[in-house]
Amino acid sequence: MKKEIPKAYDPQEVEDKIYKTWEKSGFFNPNSFVGNRHTCSLQNFSISMPPPNATGVLHLGHASMLAYQDLMIRYNRMKGKNTLWLPGTDHASIATQTKVEKIIAKEGKTKYDLGREKFLERVNEYVENSKSTIKNQTRKMGSSCDWSRERYTLDDGLSRAVREVFTKMFNDKLIYRGDRIVNWCPRCESTLADDEVEHEEQKGKLYYFKYDKDFPITIATTRPETKLGDTAVAVNPKDERYKKYIGKVFEINLGNGKHKIKIISDREVEIKFGTGALGVTPAHSMTDWEMAEKNDLEKIKIIGEDGKMNENAGKDYEGLTVLEAREKIVQYFEKNNLIEKVEEVDQSLSICYRCDTPIEPLPSKQWFVAVDKKITIGGNKYFQNKSLKEIALEVVNKADEKNDKKIEIIPERFEKTYHNWMENLHDWCISRQLWFGHRIPVWYKNESGIRNQESGIDITYFVHGTTIDNEKNKASGHYDVKLSKLGIQQSKDLKKTIENEKFDIVFCSDLKRAVDSASLTFSDRGVKIIQDERLRECDYGDLTQAGASEILVIEKNVIDKPFPKGESYKDVEKRIRDFLNDLIDKYQGKKIAIVAHKAPQLALDVILKNRTWEQAINEDWRKTKEWQAGWKYELNNKFDNSSIVYTMIPKGKKYKNQEIYIGTNPPEGKNWTQDTDTLDTWFSSGLWTFSTLLNQDHEKYKTFEDWVANSPDLKKFHPTSVMETGYDILFFWVARMILMTTYTLGEVPFENVYLHGMVRDKQGKKMSKSLGNGIDPIEMIEKYGTDALRLSMIIGSSPGNDIKMYEEKVEGYRNFVNKLWNVSRYIIMNIDNTKEAGLPIGSPASDATLADKWILNNLNNLTKEVTDDLNNYKFSQAGEKIKEFTWNDFADWYIEISKIEKNKNEILNYILKQVLILFHPFIPFVTEEIWKNLDSENLLMVEKWADRDCREQACPFPTITTARDFEIIQNIIKAIRNARAEYKVEPGKKIEAVIYAGNKKEFIKSQAHLIKNLRTGIDKLEIKEKDDKIKDAVYLVVGDIEIYLEGIIDKEKEKKNLEKKIENIEKYIFQIKTKLGNDDFVGNAPREIVEKEREKFMESEKKIKKLKEKIKSLL
RNA sequence: GGGCGCUUAGCUCAGUUGGCUAGAGCAUCUCGUUUACACCGAGAGGGUCGGGGGUUCGAAUCCCUCAGCGCCCACCA
Secondary structure (H helix, E strand, O other), X not given: OOOOOOOOOOHHHHHHHHHHHHHHHOOOOHHHOOOOHHHOOOOEEEEEOOOOEOOOOOOHXXXXXXXXXXXXXHHHHHOOOEEEEEOEEEOOHHHHHHHHHHHHHHOOOXXXXXXXXXXXXXXXXXXXXXXXXXXXXXXXXXXXXXXXXXXXXXXXXXXXXXXXXXXXXXHOOOEEEXXXXXXXXXXXXXXXXXXXEEEEEEEEEEEEEOOOOOOOOOEEEOOHHHHHHOOEEEEOOOOOOOHHHOOOEEEXXXXXXXXXXXXXEOOOOOOOOOOOEEEEOHHHOHXXXXXXXXXXXXXXXXXXXXXXXXXXXXXXXXXXXXXXHHHHHHHHHHHXXXXXXXXXXXEEXXXXXXXXXXXXXXXXXXXXXXXXXXXXOOOOOOOOOEOHHHHHHHHOOOOOOOOOOOOEXXXXXXXXXXXXXXXXXXXXXXXXXXXXXXXXXXXXEOOOOOOOOOXXXXXXXXXXXXXXXXXXXXXXXXXXXXXXXXXXXXXXXXXXXXXXXXXXXXXXXXXXXXXXXXXXXXXXXXXXXXXXXXXXXXXXXXXXXXXXXXXXXXXXXXXXXXXXXXXXXXXXXXXXXXXXXXXXHHOOOOEEEEEEOHHHHHHHHHHHOOOOHHHHHHHHHHHHHHHOOOOOOOOXXXXXXXXXXXXXXXXXXXXXXXXXXXXXXXXXXXXXXXXXXXXXXHHHHOOHHHHOOOOOOHHHOOOHHXXXXXXXXXXXXXXXXXXXXXXXXXXXXXXXXXXXXHHHHOOOOEEEEEEEOOEEOOOOOEOOOOOXXXXXXXXXXXXXXXXXXXXXXXXXXXXXXXXXXXXXXXXXXXXXXXXXXXXXXXXXXXXXXXXXXXXXXXXXXXXXXXXXXXXXXXXXXXXXXXXXXXXXXXXXXXXXXXXHHHHHHHHHXXXXXXXXXXXXXXXXXXXXXXXXXXXXXXXXXXXXXXXXXXXXXXXXXXXXXOOOOOOOOOOOOOOOOOHHHHHHHHHHHHHHHHHHHHOOOOOOOOEEEEEEOHHHHHHHHHOHHHHHHOOOOEEEEEEEOOXXXXXXXXXXXXXXXXXXXXXXXXXXXXXXXXXXXXXXXXXXXXXXXXXXXXXXXXXXXXXXXHXXXXXXXXXXXXXXXXXXXXXXXXX
């Protein structure tokens, strides 16, 4: 006994240490791994780790993905391949932004309160945090990925790749900007791609109604509120009821002004549904939009981006939420007796896949990727007058044998799913109105320096009422001062003046005079007043409270240079610009009132009216002089009291007229502003396999082509070997990578796709926080160890099928890991020579026992089968086989035998090592730790794989196939044990046995030591050739061998036993008899099969004869 | 509406191209302190392979059909 080894394996004690050893070795990085290459071919093997979202923590889904990938990586590394596993994280724009929004909501804030910049700071802070959590947890799983190559989708290099590809696609006319109906999530305030919309079955009401009394057709709808935007009614052309109306136009009024309804025909309309007539709402339904396109109908947008009805819906509805509007219009219909009936129906509701908010289809101007446009790209073998969709279909097509670079999906059935999805793919909307993500590399020329917006925002600016300071001609700056009596009156007057004006929202500066004016003017109007400190008066610093006359003189001097301790007009301009950009982000198409001060108003002149500061000040002076009384303006005729109306961007201004620049870097020159939209997360994820392999010092390369050509990793590791991921993101991600990569590089992103299933709970339900049925992988690791967790996810699962997880399962594998540990503990503690297997080849051959040959033979078969299985992605089978071998053959039989036969150090050591090698990719920690305890020089992680390809000598011992022979001995032993249990022989009691072995006598004799000593409790064993007399003993038959156990017989029991055995065998014989009696079977079945049946028949006949004889003798 | 998958022991699953009396783990029951391991060992019971039909000498396996469950896609207002 040389070493003290703990009785039980303690994963907590070893895992972190082992991981550190691996990391330190540098072997995660293929550049520094030279380990065992000499025996195997120098192929490359690479996997891009599907980037976990930079949000939250690792869940079981990640754990299973990591287990599979690490398994493949470790296997291939041991095979001697140049192996790279590249880790990273995805910024996951919408998921992350939603998450951070929720966090700041708890602080009572919205993203607008923070502003774009500050909000993004918060997001990045959050991302950094969860990134490090995820990284640590990835390590906990034992992942042997190359951390030196870790990437993040928002890295500099990866971001450039995004801009490069966007630009390239734009130049190839694959990206265009279109005014189309899109999926809009009112909560995220962003568009969504078609597949980011989920459908939920819901009960809904189907209303049957007429637009008005004179309208001849009843239509049915589940969304009455959208009827305010109807411009047609569609009927099936074959529908006799409505044929006469087709082409006619009716004028209706739903209370939002008159509009025309044209009766059109469309084959898509189902005659049997509802009334067979469909109200067409072009702006708010995907189907209707297409009909409108075909029929050239007007598209009236009545629902805004905030999910509320807009002015097109009419005065009664404007500002109402969709549901409020629904109620209201139903009331209207009821009042006017227009409703025929209301039906309960099941409908599918579209919701956002990130926040479950109902989706509004809206027309909007967005960026799209054209998937059906055929293009030709020089040097790209795929794109020769082909579309993205066509190539994506071609590349995943088993039937197409000619295609040399095709992608194989495992399991195969998902290729069908993929095709089905791809064939139905529409142009992909890639712009998002999110803040977090890659800004779209598009710049607009705009004199104001503010992003152009088509829908426009109306700003009505009110300077606050006269204050006490005003009356004294004092400059107030940031000093809080009260309104004078006049000021209060002015504000009240203004309230009356603008009585009929509707504002969506009011902003005021947070200084008292502005707050008071605003609340006097806008009280009781049901409009929200928001204070914003960016609207404050210019801070005049030391001049605050000085006489105004002085300010007037030197006002122009404050343009660039602040007064001491104050700020300049340029500073004011800056904060106002900032404020306006916020408005643009949130208040598209809204009418806004601002109540603030003079300087901010001048800044608006500068920004929106394109004045210089000098001009603005001069104009202001003129006005002031003209009217003498300080703070009244009448620049716009609309109001007669201190107001100015700005329309930030005129409505309907077309982008065609606008100068636009698309490129990787910002354009030269002034007044370019970048589009504030960001790109769909999946756009950057689509580049993941190659953007991560591009050189990170990208600045060196001026062109993209140059950059690509000078990235050695890309050459070496791309296409990646396997893409391992869950089937749930086949479309989101896998499909997009195929689209984007074949287009950009002219090669596929990966050669194989391995899809694993979803991890579910014991009942097969999805794990979720709300159900509380989730299992935390880290908790499992702490309790049972990483290896146990890994095994419990790999064994018993098949590709593409969901896997059920529960704690007992992990516990079971923990037990196995401990068993392996104890196997090694026994061997190490009992073996003198554990040094490297410089095993003298052939030396133990001469005295190799049957058991030796049997176990070695089994090990050889195991090695071959496991290698085959792993090559064919049959991970579960491979793992199960090793486990079975280890536990059953090795531990339960062979080690026990070694205690009897002795001197098996070399073989025990050899088998243990082979098992460790085979098992390492599955359970890296415990195997590495045992390996270390064997005083090995190298890490197991880089040990050569166990099969013939990697080792000169797969097995140093001669192995003859004697499996059958050993099984005879096993069966004899099992039969004796069985009988002992059945006859309740006391454990300690020794028994005597006689075996009649016929011509196997000598063979059985040679193994008598095993029969005696392997828990059979046999004291005296006689082995004879022929059954000379039947003794008064328990009788057993194993094949053609008969066994008598003496001294334990209970005649009644023995009789029953034998009878039962006879019964069973008779049943069996009957089956074989009918088979053999069937001429068709004998004539048609393969000879071997028939022969086997005959053998079985004869054997059973013999057996039954013997048993019958035995029964007779008992009587 | 279209497509896909699943249904094998009480539970979780194996079962390769049809061919050894359909297997394993957990659970149950009976024994057990033997040079590692009770996170263990020795044994036992438990299944008309969802139902029905077909192809075949032979079906858990291939085909059809029905039922139940689950998933994905789709513009049923």
